[in-house]
């Protein structure tokens with residue numbers, strides 16, 4: 224139920240983000256979703272890609288600081304309040320969300336990527352409430 | 366301008382050499398009989414006190430370095446018993462162990478005499494009110510300046526450091542005419558005075574600055590901004606503290622209190638004396654010290670010496686504004702910092718040394734220190750929160766090690782310069798002419 228996210232530590236300097244994206248382009252890896260968190264000094268690029276393992280290796284070979292992180296991608300209906308509903312379940316289980324961002328899919332569902340403080344507990348809590356997760360196989364075929 | 370001690374500050378060169386020769390002879394004898402470490406050091410090179418009969422024998426004596434002070438920590442180089450020591454000062458060393466110095470009552474009196482000479486040279490006398498804004502404590506700056514101001518008969522206001530607002534209020538309310546602090550701090554004070562408009566109220570006429578490297582340009586800047594005469598005072602705790610040398614109204618070098626501290630300039634590589642006017646490392650031999658007399662102490666400061674008479678009337682030798690150091694010590698906001706202290710702190714964190722770079726700059730006249738650390742595998746987290754925590758942790762260990770707040774910046778792995786052999790760990794962007 225977890226999917227692999229590629230996390231890249233980037234300096235806040237011109238061209239660093241582009242150089243990371245270029246590596247993926249050259250490897251013919253598709254970026255399904257992306258978020259960029261930034262501070263004064265550096266940024267954290269988080270991506271769901273078509274082939275996480277190969278993306279990490281290629282980025283590392285290019286001298287970038289890339290790592291794989293387990294995250295949850297939860298399918299949601301396109302209706303008002305659905306995201307709030309997920310988050311209230313997570314909160315009820317007493318779990319903090321470290322960060323989250325949207326994942327675009329081709330089907331009628333919306334999708335949200337979550338990095339919870341306690342991944343196993345969060346997955347279990349949501350599973351109990353019958354939420355659907357995006358799988359690694361699905362990501363590869365997006 | 367007045368001269369505090371004309372008999373000593375204006376004596377002929379011949380008289381000075383005779384006096385220094387006599388005092389050197391006495392000091393060597395005193396050290397030999399009272400400091401085991403020195404006795405052994407001299408015996409190792411086959412020297413006895415009787416071999417030193419005057420200045421011409423000075424170069425026979427072995428050098429002293431900071432390592433000697435460290436090896437004998439804390440009191441091993443003291444020549445006077447504890448019962449005679451009335452004060453201790455200490456400064457940070459390369460390995461975290463402090464360099465400890467002790468003063469007898471007579472040492473303190475001579476120190477106050479030297480600072481009084483310096484202050485008189487700067488036009489400060491009993492009709493002045495002087496704010497001392499050097500740190501009071503183990504650092505020699507605050508107390509050293511303080512006793513000198515009292516000795517000269519002026520009114521001392523012991524501000525210490527850290528409260529600019531109070532300093533400015535008192536400068537105004539008391540009508541302070543003199544200030545002693547680091548030059549960068551004084552420029553910071555000047556800026557604040559302009560911002561608040563109080564620049565027009567102050568009565569400051571003399572500023573005596575030191576304890577960090579600075580430039581002639583900065584000195585002139587201070588004079589223009591504050592409409593004062595600004596002077597350069599030099600000292601080091603190993604030899605005494607501030608007042609070992611100070612420049613005069615001519616601003617053509619710093620007069621050394623030569624009857625107490627014998628200066629030499631030696632070549633950096635050969636450690637052989639160089640002719641007057643040539644650049645080399647400054648070496649001092651104390652001539653009258655009782656607490657911790659030092660023989661041929663290598664200051665690591667690079668300068669040149671001029672023994673010609675000065676237009677101010679003094680005949681004491683003058684050393685030029687410092688041209689740098691022969692070791693890697695950094696003086697940051699008046700604090701001595703060795704890059705190895707920062708390295709040791711980083712190493713102690715997890716037992717593995719990360720790649721790092723220390724970047725020193727001066728922004729708005731204040732030294733800034735940035736330590737860049739590569740985010741290696743073991744540090745990596747995709748959570749900003751964790752990375753910020755790491756930054757705070759590194760800032761904490763460095764602050765504990767050097768006593769100064771630094772900014773830590775995380776950078777990508779393998780982006781910092783790696784030089785062949787000894788790697789470059791410091792980039793000092795400050796300009797000192």
Ligand SMILES: [Zn+2]
Nearest residue numbers: 613615675677
């Ligand atoms: Zn002079």
